[in-house]
Amino acid sequence: MLQSGLPVAVRIFEDFLTLRFSTPSEDGADKLASQGVVDILAMADKEWLTVEEIYEELGRTVPLDTIRSWIRTKRLTAYKPGKSYLVKREELHKFLENSRTIPEEKP
Numbered sequence: 001m002l003q004s005g006l007p008v009a010v011r012i013f014e015d016f017l018t019l020r021f022s023t024p025s026e027d028g029a030d031k032l033a034s035q036g037v038v039d040i041l042a043m044a045d046k047e048w049l050t051v052e053e054i055y056e057e058l059g060r061t062v063p064l065d066t067i068r069s070w071i072r073t074k075r076l077t078a079y080k081p082g083k084s085y086l087v088k089r090e091e092l093h094k095f096l097e098n099s100r101t102i103p104e105e106k107p
Contacts, residue, residue, distance in 0.1 A: 048086045057092075070095070 049057065051067050058067075070076035071085050076095045078085040 047089055049089055049092060051085050051087075054087060054092060 046053070051064055051071070054067050055062065055064050067076070068085070071078040071087070076087060077091045078087045080086070
């Protein structure tokens, strides 16, 4: 175990590694879940995102209605197999890259 004086992010990552590469324990899973680490890691592996997951991924800085507006106006490509919109992670990243106000500099 790392020393407890380290930053919280380091301790959380250490807890994740302990949980991931050792025998899972209920205490470890509960601790990580309470810190939101398990949800973040699970979301990073998902290919399809809901509007709410996009909201979380963007750090809750963009209102849900704005994300839905991007989809309705066809600025952000989405699929609607049922009642909810689904967006491919790569489509979201492409949309965000194309929305930059300053183009990325090429070396």
